[in-house]
Amino acid sequence: MDLGLKRKRALILASSKGLGKAVARQLVIEGAEVILSSRNADHLKETAEELNQLSEEAVTYFPADVSKKDDLDALTDFTRLHFGALDILVNNAGGPPSGDFLSMADEDWQRAFELNLLSYVRMIRSAVPLMEKSGGGRIINIASSSIKKPIDGLVLSNTFRLGIVGLTKTLAGELAGKNILINTLAPGRIATDRVAQLDRQKSERTGVAIQDVRTQSEAEIPLGRYGRPEEFARVAAFLASDVCSYITGESLLIDGGLVRSI
Template structure:
């Protein structure tokens, strides 16, 4: 299948590691020109070099804190300077802290709002003029299976990831006349550092081991295992490609069948 990504300009947020890195790598494999962004310049440069080595593709970098409006303004200026336009935007941000309602302060709520929801709003806002100038494009929002089924202990994530889905559902109608398709991609138990950290915290809270916690989760996944970042990334790349020409406003779960909600 021709994904029609050769030479396309792609921006992937929070891409120095984890799911963002995997997504950037797969877009580069398909011949896209990729810009990766995250807070750490040093880590970005290292990641870009490693992706170039793997794919032989063009990979640019720009350090940006997604919670800071001024950083995002500079990011899109650099993107336009380097690529001249944009075809695909992948929004992404690190998960907020674990916590139940009584444990979370106003400051933590505000930080999670800025990092995990308002950052998506601002990134899409910055991308739209470039996508429209190109005659259309794709927006993929990386969220979580919590958009369909809340995850215990992740109240902040449950709240703001759901907001991302509501945003995308609404924008699907508004952006369709511009030939811009927007979808939410929801990872389940994917083997990343973030998921390992959550499993370790869970193990400590219940006095168990990391292995036991993981085995407990795997029992609730029909495929019987955690997914790999590469498996997740391939779905994002397909949804962001020209091969996807008729899916917009959807939430696609990449979770091995874990979520049972209709």
């Protein structure tokens, strides 16, 4: 199926590696033009060079910390200058620290709010006028399977990801008249550095060998393995495309069957 993504203009947050990078890669394969962003300029440069091997000059980048308003304003200005308008926004951020409720101070809650929820609010507010210029658009908010089933020891994630779901559902109504469709993607356990780090932390906490932590974790997944980033990215590419024309406000799990809720 041709997704019709050729020459579409996409801004992808937190995309030097992991899920964001995989989505960028898939969009480039489909012919889109992409702005990458995350904090470390050297990593961004490397990723942009790698993706430009797939399609020359399809990718550029601009460093920004999504938890800082000034950085997001500068990223919006760069996007306006580079593209003029915008077709696709993929909201993403680093994961918040793990830990139980009683270990979290006000500052931890504030930081996680700014990183994992307010950054999405701010970027959508900046992107909508740019999408109106191109007659509409697609917004994808990356969250977590914790929107369906809270994950032990991730109280910050469990709390703020649900805010994304409420935001997405509300904006599906408010933005439909502008031809902007918005959806949430909820990864379960996709094999990225973030998941490897969580496994490592669990291994240190419990004394179980890291490989056994992963084996036990994979055994909970009906498909019996962690997902591959490109499996996540292909779904994102569909939701980012015009072929996805009648789905908005939805939250979609990409978890190999992990969450057993109906």
